[in-house]
Amino acid sequence: MIHWSEPGYAVAFTLRTGGVSVGPYAALNLGLHGDDDPAAVAENRRRACAAVEADPARLAWNRQVHGSLVRQAAAGSVGDGADGTWTDEPGVPLLALAADCVPIVLARTSGTPALAVIHAGWRGLDAGVVEAGVAALGGGPSAGVVGPAIGPCCYEVGVEVSGRFDADLTRDGRLDLWAAAERRLLSAGVARVERIDLCTACNPRLFFSHRRDGGVTGRQGVIGHIG
DSSP: OEEEOOTTEEEEEOOSOSOOOOGGGTTTOOOOOTTOOHHHHHHHHHHHHHHTTOOGGGOEEEEOOSSOOEEEOOTTOEEESOSEEEEOSTTOOEEEEESSSEEEEEEOOSSSOOEEEEEEOHHHHHHTHHHHHHHHTTSOOOEEEEOOBOOTTTOBOOHHHHTTSOGGGEETTEEOHHHHHHHHHHHTTOSEEEEOOOBTTTOTTTOOOTTTTTTOOOOEEEEEEEO
């Protein structure tokens, strides 16, 4: 896992390694979809929680829809139709899933701690999910992290997609989701933005990739809580 070092928070971007799922979902698949064994996913999620020293019984996550809704988390709950979740309650682990889309973390680093995790593909970025996450934290998260996603090396899009973003973000028909997410975060007022520029499509040993694997694949993501 790729841990984010920020005082007061325990956050990690997961890899596909270290789990118990098999076949196209091997090994640390965190998504309840396709033909993977739900018991295997439950064990994988338990392992992800253990990596950030969180209680899996309190895990909060959403059924994601490529939209812009960001919900307040309740411990142990599942939200419908949202692509972000946030909390200011210590010890409530939040999970966002991805398999080419961008997992994003937002955190307050001064004042009352608060954390949000977001799933953002091009649709979510265009719809304003980043801005919704910033607003959910009161308009002033001071740190953000753009996690592993399909990179500008691999993400071919048509003009109907590229035209929704600044022209310089697409080169040779490939959209830079990393930079698009970073730009949205900075524009929304996030003071410090970090990036983990690892392409999910280029690294099959490390990541699941919906595009590379033809849709039959697992999900990695980001998990975190207020320490």
